[in-house]
Amino acid sequence: MKFEAVTIKDIAKALGLSTSTVSRALRDSYEISEDTKKLVKEYATSINYRPNPIALSLKEKRSRSIGVIVCEIANSFFSQIINGIESIAYDQGYNVTISQSHESFEREVLDVSHMASRSIDGLLISVSAETQNFDHLKKLHAQGLPIVFFDRIVHEIATHKVTTNNASGAYAATTHLIENGYRRIANLAAADYMTITQERLSGYRSALADKGIAYDERLVKHCTHGGMLEQEVQTALDDLFAQPQKPDAIVASADKLTTNCLRYLHKNGITVPDDIALVGFSNSDLTELLSPPLTIVKQPAFEIGRQATEMLLQLIEAKRPVKDFEHTVLPAELFIRESSIRKK
Amino acid sequence: MKFEAVTIKDIAKALGLSTSTVSRALRDSYEISEDTKKLVKEYATSINYRPNPIALSLKEKRSRSIGVIVCEIANSFFSQIINGIESIAYDQGYNVTISQSHESFEREVLDVSHMASRSIDGLLISVSAETQNFDHLKKLHAQGLPIVFFDRIVHEIATHKVTTNNASGAYAATTHLIENGYRRIANLAAADYMTITQERLSGYRSALADKGIAYDERLVKHCTHGGMLEQEVQTALDDLFAQPQKPDAIVASADKLTTNCLRYLHKNGITVPDDIALVGFSNSDLTELLSPPLTIVKQPAFEIGRQATEMLLQLIEAKRPVKDFEHTVLPAELFIRESSIRKK
């Protein structure tokens, strides 16, 4: 079953004109008489003519579509970012093609090569939790494909970047716990090589330092898949609770880590915040309805998507190679709820 | 900044061959000598040649990409469906382009026209909560664009469809409440003209009838935007609770209705299930962590996406017009948790 569209040629034939006349009439060229224009336009409308974007792409060497790669769209943080991306892209007549890496490096490489050979005009990407080698992106970037990184960025590639102020988000969360009387604060983190992990850990350490609490590396647990696997979270927490001196609070450094941590605590009958306090990074709109309502660090996801897209379109539409790159850092916000407030 | 790719022409020039020879060598044609093939292939690999998909699309009149329109990807139900769609599409070499209607008819029409003029090979769509007129889809379908409906379908258009057994899902939820002693069971529903609303309401009514409970239309409240707006849910529930005889249970007939209903109950200090029981349709993976853990009707979202995509690809790749259409109905599953169990 094929879906045959009307072409300029059909219009030309029907009206006894040449294709170029039709083309010019449709584009409202000054060289065409009003009569012809009117004739052509009315006929085009009547048969519902639409220019073939593929032919245009071939000619203009641009597809007016941008690629987006995230680990998981089912994650609120990323779906909110995508809303931000769409809000800008749509207005500018760009199409958005989305792929998910599911936190797999292999899949990300595949996605990227797929996208590259799909003639996208530019790429927005937050790398997977497994990604430590950036050759696939470097190659593309070297070939001239505009790329903008967001959230999980790649320092080694010189281009625009948009992130949250992860350090200050973690700092605020940790400080809040300390000020509420917690002292043995664990950190449930994603893979240690990730930019977001390093930044969030550094904020956590600064907060401890500023309050004169010694940093204890036994309290920091890494989950290589960013909490995607319930198993890795379970192992990390089992470890944590097996220690002689148990933690009295946890800072969870990513959406999935936060919810899977809470899931673990529920399963094991550990009450929050009576037995342990919990603060986590999350963009879910259900955190206030959880048991207990969760204190969270929320990232400005929509805005991240907006700004990254604006930057990408700027790169795509730049007349000359861009040399000055920006790294926008947006503030995170701490929402204080019951999970981190010790009951008297 | 442009991103110039290598073409067959470049290879031909470099190797002193014609473009047709190069093309055939790359496609491993039998008419080309092994030596030439080897030469061409090695050179192509060395300079990282990739066929231009846009040129191929123009020639083959197919883009190998399918469009997906849903109301909101931030909704777990839809993001899970998209995972299912991707899982099939990717394997078959199809690209997925996603657009959101945000439950707006106007936006949906725009999305559809965007997609149509983007030369997608087929469309997967769950219509918006506002959509009552289907001309935009009928026109496209009449033009020969393969369409498969899922979730919120359009009966008037003859094509493949995939839905959940909404009636039996609602039936199970309602029966469960009745068997747990609830008698005045309200129904928080989406717009009355939607297929899912009608089916879910009919399941609800059957369950009441089977248990000998009279249907009371005052207990059925509709939210035109499917619960997207907190305000509409609030109005509906205010109405419900203002009645002389208050309900003792609520069946919420959509993801957003369920969570926004719970939000309302929290805000107003109404305890679940002590003051009122709650069962809702939801595909969120957080429902068991909510306060209280929610009894839910869960749809096989991933499977819906998979099957709809298989059907669409079948339509796209059919040699002759398809005349026999299937409507696959998948089972929903009831997960019983605390929100619907009366404490003694």
Place this chain on the structure above:
DNA sequence: TTGTACGCGTTATCAC
């Protein structure tokens, strides 16, 4: 004011 010819990258068809 309108028409002709070309090129975007590719492959199928025909010619040599």
Place this chain on the structure above:
DNA sequence: GTGATAACGCGTACAA
């Protein structure tokens, strides 16, 4: 075994 040419749909420089 290889090369030239046309075609997909469009826009535009050039010709008339």
